[in-house]
Amino acid sequence: xxxxxxxxxxxxxxxxxxxxxxxxxxxxxxxxxxxxxxxxxxxxxxxxxxxxxxxxxxxxxxxxxxxxxxxxxxxxxxxxxxxxxxxxxxxxxxxxxxxxxxxxxxxxxxxxxxxxxxxxxxxxxxxxxxxxxxxxxxxxxxxxxxxxxxxxxxxxxxxxxxxxxxxxxxxxxxxxxxxxxxxxxxxxxxxxxxxxxxxxxxxxxxxxxxxxxxxxxxxxxxxxxxxxxxxxxxxxxxxxxxxxxxxxxxxxxxxxxxxxxxxxxxxxxx
Amino acid sequence: xxxxxxxxxxxxxxxxxxxxxxxxxxxxxxxxxxxxxxxxxxxxxxxxxxxxxxxxxxxxxxxxxxxxxxxxxxxxxxxxxxxxxxxxxxxxxxxxxxxxxxxxxxxxxxxxxxxxxxxxxxxxxxxxx
Numbered sequence: 247x248x249x250x251x252x253x254x255x256x257x258x259x260x261x262x263x264x265x266x267x268x269x270x271x272x273x274x275x276x277x278x279x280x281x282x283x284x285x286x287x288x289x290x291x292x293x294x295x296x297x298x299x300x301x302x303x304x305x306x307x308x309x310x311x312x313x314x315x316x317x318x319x320x321x322x323x324x325x326x327x328x329x330x331x332x333x334x335x336x337x338x339x340x341x342x343x344x345x346x347x348x349x350x351x352x353x354x355x356x357x358x359x360x361x362x363x364x365x366x367x368x369x370x371x372x373x374x375x376x377x378x379x380x381x382x383x384x385x386x387x388x389x390x391x392x393x394x395x396x397x398x399x400x401x402x403x404x405x406x407x408x409x410x411x412x413x414x415x416x417x418x419x420x421x422x423x424x425x426x427x428x429x430x431x432x433x434x435x436x437x438x439x440x441x442x443x444x445x446x447x448x449x450x451x452x453x454x455x456x457x458x459x460x461x462x463x464x465x466x467x468x469x470x471x472x473x474x475x476x477x478x479x480x481x482x483x484x485x486x487x488x489x490x491x492x493x494x495x496x497x498x499x500x501x502x503x504x505x506x507x508x509x510x511x512x513x514x515x516x
Numbered sequence: 517x518x519x520x521x522x523x524x525x526x527x528x529x530x531x532x533x534x535x536x537x538x539x540x541x542x543x544x545x546x547x548x549x550x551x552x553x554x555x556x557x558x559x560x561x562x563x564x565x566x567x568x569x570x571x572x573x574x575x576x577x578x579x580x581x582x583x584x585x586x587x588x589x590x591x592x593x594x595x596x597x598x599x600x601x602x603x604x605x606x607x608x609x610x611x612x613x614x615x616x617x618x619x620x621x622x623x624x625x626x627x628x629x630x631x632x633x634x635x636x637x638x639x640x641x642x643x644x645x
Contacts, residue, residue: 502566
C-alpha cells in the first residue's frame with residue numbers, strides 16, 4: 247500500500263516536473279522559416295469528429311439575457327445568456343466586451359431577427375472564426391488567404407505589413423494588414439462598416455470597430471487571440487483569453503450559400 | 517496549464533457563443549425544446565439546402581387526415597460530416613422522427629433524431645442549446 251502510494255506520488259512528481267519543463271511543441275514551418283498555418287482548421291461547431299473540443303455544456307442562462315433569445319444558436323444571443331451572469335474571478339481575463347451604457351442597452355434589446363447572419367450577411371471578425379464550419383488557410387511568402395466556409399467569407403491578408411491596393415469601402419470583414427512578430431502573425435483589421443455584431447454580448451459596432459488578431463501555432467493547434475477596440479461603443483479594449491483552432495478530419499471546404507433556402511425568417515423574428 | 521486550456525475553451529464559448537452549434541439561427545423562438553413528439557410518416561421531399569436541410573413527411577393523424585410536416589435540420593455540410601449520406605433518404609421512405617414542436621402549432625419539427633427505413637437512427641439536428 248505504502249509502496250503503491252509512494253509510486254503514485256513519485257509518478258505525479260515526475261510527470262509534473264516533466265510537464266513543467268516540456269519545451270513548446272514543435273511547429274510546422276514554411277520553406278522561408280515562418281510558421282506554416284496552411285490547411286483546414288475548425289474553431290467551433292461540429293465536425294466529422296463530432297463536437298470540437300471547444301464545445302462545452304452551456305452554462306445556465308442569466309435571467310436578464312434569457313427569454314425569447316435564450317436559444318442562442320448564433321453568436322451574440324447565446325453569448326449574452328452565457329456570459330452575462332458569470333462572476334469575474336480575480337486576475338481572470340474579461341469574458342464580455344466592456345460596453346458603454348447605451349451600447350449595452352441596445353445590445354440587450356436586440357432580437358434574433360436583428361442578427362445580420364439571420365439575413366445571410368457575413369458575421370465579420372471575429373465571429374466568423376467560431377462558426378460551425380471549417381476554414382482553410384492558404385499561405386504564400388507575403389500573404390495568407392483565409393477561406394471561411396461560413397457565409398462565403400474570404401480574406402486576403404498581406405503579411406509584410408504593406409496594405410494592398412488603394413481605397414476600399416467599409417465592409418463586413420474590414421481591411422487586413424498583417425506582419426510577423428517572431429512566430430506570431432499580427433493582423434490589424436480596420437475599415438469595418440458598423441453593420442456586424444462583435445463578440446459576446448456586443449451586438450452593436452461602429453465604423454471605428456478595430457480588431458487586432460494574433461495567430462500562432464502551438465504544436466498542431468492554431469492559437470487565435472483578438473483585441474477589440476471601438477471607442478464609440480466600448481469603454482476600453484476587450485482582450486479575452488485566446489482560443490484554440492484544431493485540425494478537423496475534413497480535407498476540403500464545401501459551399502454554404504445561406505440565401506439558398508432561408509425560409510424561416512418570419513418565425514425567427516422574436 | 518490545464519486551467520489555461522479550460523479558460524481558453526470557456527473564452528471560446530463566451531466569444532463565439534452557441535453559434536458553434538448551429539450555423540444560422542436560434543431555434544428557441546420557433547421551437548419548444550420541452551415539448552417533444554415522435555411522428556412516423558412517408559418522405560415526400562428532401563432538401564439538401566443551406567442554411568438548413570429539410571425533410572418533408574406525410575403524417576396521418578388519428579382521424580386519418582394527412583398532414584405534411586417539415587423537419588428542419590443542420591446545414592447539409594454538417595449532416596454529411598456527421599455520418600449522413602444523401603442516399604439515406606428518398607421519396608417514399610417511411611421514417612420516424614423525434615423532434616421539438618413548433619410553438620405556433622404549425623406542422624414543423626426541429627427534428628432531433630430520424631430513424632430511417634432500415635432502422636438506423638441519425639441526428640438530423642444536434643442538441644438544442
